[in-house]
Amino acid sequence: MSVADRNRLALLFRWVLLLLLLALAGGLAYALLSLPDQAPGLSERVTANMERSGVRNPVTAVLLNFRGYDTLLEMGVLLVALLGVWSLGTAAQQRRVVPEPVLSFLVGGLVPVMILMAGYLLWTGAHAPGGAFQAGSVLAASGILLLLSGKRLPAWLPGRSLRFVLVLGLGVFVAVGVTLMSASGLFLQYPSSLAGGLILFVEAAATLSIGVTLSALFLGGRPDQGE
């Protein structure tokens, strides 16, 4: 096949693809526009059960109580993603860098504020926008900032303690679920009087795990042990 032929074929392919995608977009847009105006969502059921959820923010109630399974499995997904990255090799050796005064100053000022912000988001998640995922992301950002600033990880960190924190979120979630199952017969069925405290407990563990998992994902590999 000559180069000109191949180019013509590529052009034809491009046009057919564009037509197909336009048809797809048109179909989806038509489906959206033809949706009925009043659809029974889950909104009303969430509102009706809010008193029993233990929190006042409906999104947190859905995440940690009504659809706790989703969040539990998502913690598992995060862990599996990290295992995938770790199985691909060790993290690139950080070059030893001279600590820059400006960066050190910036990191020293920002990281404590970020950790404070993570705590605030975790606490406020019960009644206002916020929650474990947001707090965990902010925590992860502070971890990434520390990694970027060239601070050496303490030698004891990559070992057992790191792995313990990584599985803490999932572990606490499962432990709470199993304990509740032995008490009430249903997995993750919080009694309404304890729901608020249990949710905060699970969320705190999840925040820590999410933050450390995301920072570890940034490393792009298994951190070297020892060294």
Added chain:
Amino acid sequence: MAVFYSGVALFLLLTLVAGLWRVLQGPTPADRMLAAQLFGTTAVACLLLLAQAFGRPHLRDVALVFALLAAVTAVAFVRRTWTVREEDDAAD
């Protein structure tokens, strides 16, 4: 007053679109990166205005997160991409 705040927010959104020009044009990577940082700053102002216009104080938390975390991307750029490019230049 809400109309005024919405108007200013719209104006800020338009300046953000103007900042896009620098991202697309910017001769050096630093120009593009700084334009993206300008996006973050403008978004903070936009969020504060929207919080005021619609009386939703929780949007200030979003603005706070934006302002706090904007530094992470900038530091990542300076520590990773920019140093690599400089070393490339030095090697040439």
Added chain:
Amino acid sequence: MVLQWLFDGVLVLTLLWLAWRALRSPDLFTAIVLFIAFGLVMALAWVRLQAPDVALAEAAIGAGLTGALLLAALARLNVLADSTNDDQTAGTENE
């Protein structure tokens, strides 16, 4: 509420345009910067959709994590790259 409609319209057009430019800019670094900007504008869209929780998550992830991840990966690609930078030639062939 003409102003709000205008705001929504500009926001949506900016989003689409950013995505379009991010996905077809010839230079990978520009593509990543445009994608970071896309994430920031997405957070504004979540606010307009009355989803402040999602806006918080997007702000934290978009401003703090995605950019750092992508930039670090690009830097590692460039370190590995030999002097012939074939991702740029591949991009310009499309034009």
Added chain:
Amino acid sequence: MNSSLLYALAGVGLFTLGLYALIVHTHLLRKILAINVMGSGVFLVLVALGGRIPGTPPDPVPHAMVITGIVVAVSATALALALMLRLRAETGQERLPEEPSGY
């Protein structure tokens, strides 16, 4: 008519744009960006449809789904980037091997 329908349509647009770029580009980093744009489009449709009925508070269930979705998307992106870098280290290319070069 509510402005959230506008965002839902934009979500469809983003999904289609991302799908196009996913098919056309061969560089894996571009494919990763394209998948992320597609995901954002899907999230936009989900949340926009949850807030479709004017005068009522938006449905919190899609919001919760999208929050988990965003965090999963970023971890999947990290895994994909690590896979790309490993492929690059193994084969010297950041493209999938069976595709003909030329696009």
